Amino acid sequence: MSPSIAPPRLTIPISAKAHDVARKFASEQIDAHKGKRVYLNTLAVWAVHRYLKWLYIESDLKRSNSWNAVLRALFDVADLVLPDLGRLECRPVLPGEKTIALPLQSSPDRIGYVPVQFGKQLNEVELLGFASVAEVTEQQEVLTLGTLRSLDTLLEHLSELEAAAKAPQSLQLPQSVSPVHLSDWLKRNFEAGWQAVEELFGERSPSFAFRRAAIQRVKRIELEKPKEKTTATTEIQEPPTALALVVTISPETENQFGIHLQVYSSGEPAELPPHLQLKVLTAAGEVFREVTAGATDTFLQYEFTAQLAEEFQVELAWQDIYVTESFVV
Structure with missing residues (x-):
């Protein structure tokens, strides 16, 4: 031997x-x-x-x-x-x-x-x-x-x-917008457009329960309402609905993180548009979870756990309007 x-x-x-x-x-x-x-x-x-x-x-x-x-x-x-x-x-x-x-x-x-x-x-x-x-x-x-x-x-x-x-992939979907890197938020590196909740809401800031070491940012999103035509063919458009997407990330283990999503109206009225949908999509675009606003709801929320480097999308859908944000943990 x-x-x-x-x-x-x-x-x-x-x-x-x-x-x-x-x-x-x-x-x-x-x-x-x-x-x-x-x-x-x-x-x-x-x-x-x-x-x-x-x-x-x-x-x-x-x-x-x-x-x-x-x-x-x-x-x-x-x-x-x-x-x-x-x-x-x-x-x-x-x-x-x-x-x-x-x-x-x-x-x-x-x-x-x-x-x-x-x-x-x-x-x-x-x-x-x-x-x-x-x-x-x-x-x-x-x-x-x-x-x-x-x-x-x-x-x-x-x-x-x-x-x-470096090898070519058999199927690679184009991505026009770079995803938001949530784990970078723990290093205080924030993408443009994402701000502190107090900066957007001011004195109207909602009350949030924070977990240990949680980091939270908010982005203002405009939902342009579809145009309607009168009998005189004059186009009428209501003012856009301003929404606030609040995202909170909190480390649970070294490679596992809690993700908390919330949607509010950032203006008046405080109620969300009826039938507004908050959807969480997988990296492949499949619907993982869907939450719908009622007639008097003032916010939507959903919480889940994600692994380090995991990708997902958040979609806000109302009538025929869709706004999507991409994330990677």
């Missing part, structure tokens, strides 16, 4: 700048234990980011959950975003540890795991290898370090993902 050969490791020096960022993130936490975890997570992610930079492989720290102050405080996040490819889990390994705990929540864009070995000195770390998501079962809670494959396997895997991303 031939002896097993451990995958080669790679040493990454840790700069003073990386420690400064890690200290800043750690100081934001509620206790020393959480602060230490965030500190190590930050250095692990930074080390993998630097390794990929050496190889001219693009990664985006700012889009990673580990660089998001809200998700950092709520969950044990140590991910690194590779644009158009997915997320790498960069998990710290302390001296003497033989396994790493795997995140309990699944992520649709997770690529795999890169354990990062720390020693007594924090001036350098070792990248121990790679395990793809295909090598880990959904029920698996820990990853044994002895089962890791080499970092060359990671590079091969990334090449395959890049080739698949």
Whole structure:
């Protein structure tokens, strides 16, 4: 029987700048234990980011959950975003540890795991290898370090993902408007047209019950009423109905979010147009849920749970008018 050969490791020096960022993130936490975890997570992610930079492989720290102050405080996040490819889990390994705990929540864009070995000195770390998501079962809670494959396997895997991303799709629907990235709201990055509720409603702002770390924005939407012709063929058009679409996102786990939709009249009268419909559509355009306003309703609402990177649409329908907003979590 031939002896097993451990995958080669790679040493990454840790700069003073990386420690400064890690200290800043750690100081934001509620206790020393959480602060230490965030500190190590930050250095692990930074080390993998630097390794990929050496190889001219693009990664985006700012889009990673580990660089998001809200998700950092709520969950044990140590991910690194590779644009158009997915997320790498960069998990710290302390001296003497033989396994790493795997995140309990699944992520649709997770690529795999890169354990990062720390020693007594924090001036350098070792990248121990790679395990793809295909090598880990959904029920698996820990990853044994002895089962890791080499970092060359990671590079091969990334090449395959890049080739698949560039391959022509059999069916690709055109999208004229970029979707609203709701998870970016947790970083206080808001698209044009979405404003604070108080800015739109002023003193008339509805009362909302917020969940922990919930972020809420509102967009004003005009429903142009259909034109009608009199017997003298003179066109008559009533004033447009101004609506307010309120969207709230609140993190429930690292990769699962609560989405709360509400529709109000942003002007007078306070009642919504009768038979106004609020529809939630899947990414394929199929109706997931539909709510209809009665004659005296002043608002519509619907609440559901969505996964990270999940896409959906919100459609407001009245008579023969349809206004659609696209979202990605």
